[in-house]
Amino acid sequence: MTLRLTIDKFTGENFHLWKFKMQAMLKAKSLWRAIERTLPLDTADQDACRKEKKAMAALVLSLGDEQLMHVQNAATAAEVWRKLKKDGDGMLEHINKVKMTAQQLEAIGAKVDNENIITTLLYSLLESFESLIVSLESRADDLTLEFLTARLLHEETRCSEGQDGGERTAGPSMAGAGSATPL
Incomplete structure (x- = not known):
């Protein structure tokens, strides 16, 4: 059985609430490690690569179009998260x-x-x-x-x-x- 969780898209309002929900969803789907990773992704680790792709997709698909411009050049889920946090505090x-x-x-x-x-x-x-x-x-x-x-x-x-x-x-x-x- 697949755990299906959804949250409202982040449109620029209530960043802290969206961040809390997104963090909970990523943890529930065992994807939070992709956000916490500070070392480059080991491409030989297929499970880590799969989780990276899923975490990236979950983040990007949870953003409204107007928010995508802030993260469209990010290469990893961790980078997307950092950019959103930085913008959310600015x-x-x-x-x-x-x-x-x-x-x-x-x-x-x-x-x-x-x-x-x-x-x-x-x-x-x-x-x-x-x-x-x-x-x-x-x-x-x-x-x-x-x-x-x-x-x-x-x-x-x-x-x-x-x-x-x-x-x-x-x-x-x-x-x-x-x-x-x-x-």
Whole structure:
């Protein structure tokens, strides 16, 4: 009997919940070792190769299309996991915190529209994002939350890939986490 477990695709929201569910699923299917592996895969070990492929497929197939761009160049399941964790702790986490705050305000009866969320996101970024902010503000009439989210994540990826040694320059420190203006 095959253990069939499914989880909702990660679309950029609630990373920590998705991560918890994904970790549980990979462990239940005995695939977690592929994520923990730090040494190169021994291609002579057919069982390890099979588990690597299954872990990679489970991760990739559990991602929404908008999240795939962050991991499409990863060669192993462990690399996919590391990239998702890094992104989950960066700009995406900041965006999700702003969205969660908006949802909490709506839950108590405050009116919060996407324009409020967009404004909060734009003004919660550090000065290093100034040129991007100006560029995005110039298209204020057709600026959507989805476009802004994609653009900020792309900018974070671009900044982190431009660093020698893979150190990231975008993330909570760039996003000014905790410094968002009220919605």
